[in-house]
Amino acid sequence: MSEAVLPPVTPSGAMIRTLGLVATVCGVLIVTAYEGTLDAVNANKKIALERAVFKVIPGAAKVDEYVATATGIQPAGAAIPEGAVKFYAAYDQAGGLKGIAAEGAAKGYADTVRVMYAYDPAKQAVTGLGVVSMRETPGIGDKIYTDEAFLKNFEALDVQLSSDMKALANAVKVVKHGTKQNAWEIDAISGATVTSKAVGRGINESARKLLPLLVPNLEKLKTAPSPNAQSAVSPPFIKGGEGGFSTVSITHTLTHLSQNPPQPPLSPPGGIEKGWRWQAHLAEEVTS
Amino acid sequence: MIPGQKQLSNLEELLEGVWKQNPVFVMVLGMCPTLAVSVSAMNAVSMGLATTFVLVGSTFLVSLLRNVIPKEVRIATYIVIIATFVTVVDYLIQAISLAVYDALGAFIQLIVVNCIILGRAEAHASKNPPLRSVLNALGMGAGFTVGLFALGGVREILGAGKLFGFSLFGPDFQPWVVMVLPPGGFFVLGAWLLLFNWLNSRKTDAAPAKPAEGHAHV
Amino acid sequence: MNPTPRIELRASPHVVRGNSVERIMFHVVLALLPIAAFSVWQYGLSALAMLVTVTLSCVATERLFNRLSGNPSTLTDWSATITGLILALTLPPAFPLWMAVVAGFTSIALGKALFGGIGCNVLNPALVGRAFVQAAFPVAITTWVPAFAPNRFSEFAPTTFTPPFMTPPDIGEWAKRAVDGFTGATPLARWKFENVLATPADFLTGAVTASAGETSAILILLCGAYLAIRKFMDWRIPVAVLASAALTAYVFQLVDPSRYPDPLFVLLSGGLMIGAVFMATDMATSPVTPRGVWIYGALIGVVTVMIRYFGGLTEGVMYAILIGNALAPLIDQVTQPRVFGQTREKAAMGKKA
Known part of the structure; x- marks a missing residue:
């Protein structure tokens, strides 16, 4: 054979072990990120949608x-x-x-x-x-x-x-x-x-x-399907809004989320609370 | 440390990517997002920061695992790690701002094929300890962000008369529509490369002139 | 640096023609002047200011790049002047002057200097400049003023002196005041969007809305004929362009006469005439082989008509010529004439060996 010394070959077991380790680490990272952002992402989507709808239907809440x-x-x-x-x-x-x-x-x-x-x-x-x-x-x-x-x-x-x-x-x-x-x-x-x-x-x-x-x-x-939407406890947000976007819609977003937790198996007990924090932050952005 | 290579100080390691090895202007890497999303300063900076995040995260992990990753499957491992951080940043951007997410579009997912990142993992992080890898990645990310901002800033100023959405010239400004269209990206990139190479060529022209005075141009 | 001794290594016959780049270019300038003069007579002060500004900005840019590259001045070869004149003739007469400067700078800087100067450019510089401003200022470049306005020698169009980097004011009121019933659309646009055809008489008298130098078909043909007769220009290119455009238009009219205009309208409208005579014939950017010239011209004619009929734009001459320019080296390559004495078989064998 050739005179070049072939580099030592890694045994298959070690390769599988390493790949398994990497895959596990990555999996945990992705799931954490998904969990951590899910509520904020949903809230964001809702806000974006409401903004678009309120723009074409003035007076809607x-x-x-x-x-x-x-x-x-x-x-x-x-x-x-x-x-x-x-x-x-x-x-x-x-x-x-x-x-x-x-x-x-x-x-x-x-x-x-x-x-x-x-x-x-x-x-x-x-x-x-x-x-x-x-x-x-x-x-x-x-x-x-x-x-x-x-x-x-x-x-x-x-x-x-x-x-x-x-x-x-x-x-x-x-x-x-x-x-x-x-x-x-x-x-x-x-x-x-x-x-x-x-x-x-x-x-x-x-x-x-x-x-x-x-x-x-x-x-x-003809009438809103969830009449209790208005009676839900509103978090203490600053009053006022901009561009047809009012606090009411945020209230709704929050109640909507707390009443319909998105995809139950993926929503941990602390998920909603975390979501609140994100939304509070967003609400500041929107109302300021 | 690789034998035969001058050991850089930590600061030099950090600054490497910002100027000497700038990914946009010197290495001309990752041109796809550079040209596509640099229509405004905001998009450019968002993209730069997202890429920096992926760069730092993936090089850190690669560097941590550099002694256990078998060389036969290293590329596959790097890609898995990079893809992980891209997925994470994808969620983060959606959570922070949907407007930015919509503006960047598919280019967030495409960070995974940005050759700067795989290049850093293979050429640097796999051979250096975590701290140095992260410093280098931070510098590269900063360099990339600066490069994107240089493009996005010029394109937004000329193309919309604004910078970060703030009007600079009042309502009567005539936007140069071409600048926010794809050709504008090429024009501005070309102009920046011209400037960079001109500066560099002046430097290299001037360097040999020092020992032998009066023979600057032979 | 010592001048390299010149050794001619060529087969006979050795005949020296007195032509030089400077001489040819000077005659092209001469041929362009009547068209420019007609444009000024037609559109007045605004057109004059625009012509002068574009030409000066082209010449100044050429000088700037001469200095930057450390080469001797190339102003005396007239090529920058020609680029400026042609570019100006393709712009709307009331084009804001600051945009005209941008157009002039881009055409020389991007279209010529960065490729290495005269003779090295791939695309026609004037059209590169025009394509840039078309993409950058789509509204301003389609804002037209009426021809033969009575006040054309006493006042400028309101857009001409737009402050740099600012949006030009709306011209509608001014134009309507100048000429009653002015619509602000070119004959091509009116055909495309309103199905109104201008008559050949409108074109021949120049009473249409158009770019500064597009309207005088007869004058363009006369000036072109002068250049062709003096052999400063390859007559086959304009003939090929115009013939293929007319033929394509004719075929379409046979298919559906209610939808497509007659070939004469296609020939006279828009910039086809000036494009065919003065832009497609640019020596550096057109093919040189005898067959290649015909292919190149025919391609431009067909693409022009296709863009006009099926594209989003009303006018296609500019992009057609740019496409032709880009393909010119390829056309040259595939139409290499056979070396004298070589048969087809031999050539094929030679390739294999």
């Missing part, structure tokens, strides 16, 4: 997540069943239904444009628009949330259903700037037609799927 399926509507669980459409029901202080919000998404000029729109069951119309995420050209595509004239389209955008409740009476359509004639048309932004069209398509797609499932079941949503 509480949000619940639902899914609409062919068999009816139900509170959103961890997994969304096949063919179901997620939406958010917003309630005011007194627990009355303020409006419905849902997300729509369509390919824009650069990337997918995701929007949140408010649906008013009484008017059968879209009554508000917020942008969840987009990467359109700054200065052009971002007019979809800065252009007053464009946002006027969404003060009463007609999305009523056809008489058989199976489809929209009129598909939401984006038309060339300055040629809007019907209540279901969106007047595009001059120079940002592609992005405007993405917004229209996103709303149309979402409304087309959601509304036929939602409208027959609207009665069930």
Whole structure:
């Protein structure tokens, strides 16, 4: 054989032992991190969602997540069943239904444009628009949330259903700037037609799927499902808020979490308390 | 300590990554997150800090275990360790700010393939005690953060007229849209590399001139 | 440094043409001047200020990089002047002057100096500058002013003197005051978004909204013809570009006449004419082989029409030429003419050996 001395080969047992050790250490680290951040992450997600919903439905104080399926509507669980459409029901202080919000998404000029729109069951119309995420050209595509004239389209955008409740009476359509004639048309932004069209398509797609499932079941949503949400003990947070985001929503977040501990097997006895600390910190950030 | 190599002091070890071996400007490593997330100073610094966290954590663990990790499976072990810290930082960022999490997107998970980290584990942490490894990793992380900030700062100032979200020039500023688009990342990186290499070449030009005066340029 | 003695090692015939870089470039400048003059007559003071600013910033940048690199000045070869003039002619007449300076600096610095100066650039410098400002200031570069405004020699457009780094003011009011019923869209944009076709007569009189030097098709062709006849320019490139664009447009019109405009509109609108004659023909960035020249020109024509018809942008000449520039070395490589006396078989054998 060759004259080079082969380096000593590590026995398999040692390798397995070391890898086992490393894997254990890493596993413990990950689980610790997951446990430690879970409540804060959920609270964060809730806050972000509420912010988005409150923006399109002014005056709302509480949000619940639902899914609409062919068999009816139900509170959103961890997994969304096949063919179901997620939406958010917003309630005011007194627990009355303020409006419905849902997300729509369509390919824009650069990337997918995701929007949140408010649906008013009484008017059968879209009554508000917020942008969840987009990467359109700054200065052009971002007019979809800065252009007053464009946002006027969404003060009463007609999305009523056809008489058989199976489809929209009129598909939401984006038309060339300055040629809007019907209540279901969106007047595009001059120079940002592609992005405007993405917004229209996103709303149309979402409304087309959601509304036929939602409208027959609207009665069930008329009042907030958990009346005790308001009676829960509020932690002593500083009063006041910014941008439509009030202390009430944090209260709700906390009660929501304490009433529905997320994924029981993963939530340790101390988890909630830890979560409180995180949220207190977050609340300071938000209210300051 | 490796024989034949000058032992660096702890301070030098720390400063190594900040200037002499700067991951962005000298080693030109980890360019994928560098170019992709440096659209604003906030994103850049967040990414830099996240990477620093992973860098420090993984080199510390690798260095601790350096004598028990069999060389046959060392890369696999390093990757497992790095992936662990990336997962941890992923949760941490979600807990601290969802806005930052959304802005950085997939690039948080992609820290795992950032070659600075595996490079440090293999080239430094596997041969040095924990303290020195952590110092070196801290320096590298700082260097990376500084590099990202240099890009993100310029791109945010020109691309949005802001720095860390604070408007610098008032509402009439004309944003240079290209700077927050992907080409802008290349332009700014190119400009910084030009500056760095120019500074370095001046230094090396000047160095041999000292012993033999008057023969600076032959 | 001693000058290297020049030894000519070439096969006959040895014929010396009096051409030099300086001479060719000087004639290109001469050919560009009538177009620039027409632009000033059409758009007035704003266009004049813009032309002068862009050209000066190009020349100044060239000088700066000469100094930085320690090379002798290359201002006398006129190439920076040409880059400046061409760049200015592709910009909107009322383009803010500070952005014009950015465009001029970028075209020379990024498009030329960093590649090593004249003859070493891969892409047409003027178009690099234009592409940069197009990406940086998408709104300003699509803000147009009306041609032949009555007040064009008495006042500047409000955007011209925008303070550096600031957003230009809205031009709509001013433009409407100057010319009644001004829409602010180029013929290409009006076709694409409103399906309104400009007539050839509009183009020939220059009464359209466009970049500073795009409107005078006849003048561009005349100036191009002068350069081609004096053999300062390869006539095959513009012919290939225009012919392939016209042919592509013709095919599309056969398919669906209601949707696609006629070839004449495609030829006259936008920057196709000036691009074909003055930008695609840049010597450093176009192929040199006889077949390569045709392929290159045809490619630019086809890509232009494709971008106009199917892209998000209204105008595609700039990117078409940049793509052509990038492919020019490759085109040269695959269209190497056979060495005299060599047969196809021999060449193949030679490759194998």
